[in-house]
Amino acid sequence: MIAVPDRFAAETIARQGEDARPWLDRLPEVLRGLCGYWGVEPDGQATHGGLALVVPVRSGEERYAIKVTWLDEDTRHEATALQRWAGNGAVRLLGEDPVHGAMLLERLDETRSLAGEGHDDACEIVGNLARRLWVPPPPSVPRLIDEALLWAADAHHEWDRVGQPVPHRLVGRAVRAHIELTSGGYRPSLLHRDLDFTNVLAGRREPWLAIDPKPISGDPHYELLPLLRGRFAELGNAAGLRRRIALLADASGLDLARSREWALARAVDEWISAVGRGPAGQERAAVVRTVAEWLAES
Structure with a gap:
């Protein structure tokens, strides 16, 4: 029997409420059935992120991982993105059970991510990796333009509802960016949307591969904010942030000014x-507040 980690269960219930308890209760039986379906057996302890449980499995000498995800609007298109990438820059999808939100994946080294690599090397690696991921998008994934215009229409109301924590001038700038930057000037691409240093793991087939996409179709310049709030303590000050975003834009072939404006707009969104x-x-708010303020200085 595959045990569900207590912390994963507690965090899922805290986030999703009691509706998640039946799903959690069924997970061990679901995983047992998936192992039988894919002809694999458990090969270690389950690990987890915020939304998914990952179980290492094997078939003979071949090693894989089964990932079972709590499905919501952010996660339900993950398999579609992995199918589109077909292992080019991302973990390879080997099987899917959409009913249970489950995937059979190649196994990567969860103990090694770009969070542990040298700063400049990590920026270059993830920038080059991102170029490979920005391919023509499948028609079924959500569109950034739709989400951006919806956010822009509701931003001031939401800002007011939570107590106006963001300077009004930054809210206005973010609203304009969401409208203007989606109006043209880019080729829609398949975006990872949560590409940060911890979501790039060491592999055997390739040195580094992306995991855990929350895909969306849109402007690649939208992609960089998670890489600015990740490894945040290493930035030090606004100059450190400007240096990092310049490294990332250069490695990924993006326009620096457009990348900065999207990062500021996303930071304001996440701050609210x-x-x-x-x-x-609170912790996320403190980080994205600082990122937004530093970007506004540049």
Whole structure:
């Protein structure tokens, strides 16, 4: 029997409420059935992120991983993106059970991510990797333009609802960016949307591969904010942030000014959202607030 880690269960219930408890209760039996379906057996302890449980499995000498995800609007298109990439820059999808939100994946080294590599090397690696991921998008993934215009229409209301934590001038600038930057000047691409240093793991087939996409179709310049709030303590100050975004834009072939404006717009979005989550969002709010303020200086 595959045990569900207590922390994963507690975090899932805290986030999703009691509706998640039946799903958690069924997970061991679901995983047992998936192992039988794919002809594999458990090969170690389950690990987890915020939304998914990952179980190392094997068939003979071949090693894989089964990932079972709590499905929501951010996660339900993950398999579609992995199918589109077909292992080019991302973990390879080997099988899918959409009913249970499950995937059979090649196994990567979860103990080694770009979070542990030298700063400049990590920026160059992830920038080059991102270029490979920005391919023509499948028609079924959500569109950034739709989400951006919806956010712009509701931003001031949401800002007011959570107590106006962001300077009004930054809210206005973010609203304009969401409207203007989606109006043209880019080729829609398949975006990872959560590409940060921890979501690039060491592999055997390739040195580094992306995991855990929350895919969307849109402007590649939208992609960089997670890489600015990741390894945040290493930035030090606004100059450190400007240096990092310049490294990332150069490695990924992006226009620096457009990348900065999208990063600021996303940071304001996340700042308002994090404040709205109360104590659970305090740490994220502090980081994206600083990122937004530093970007506004440049």
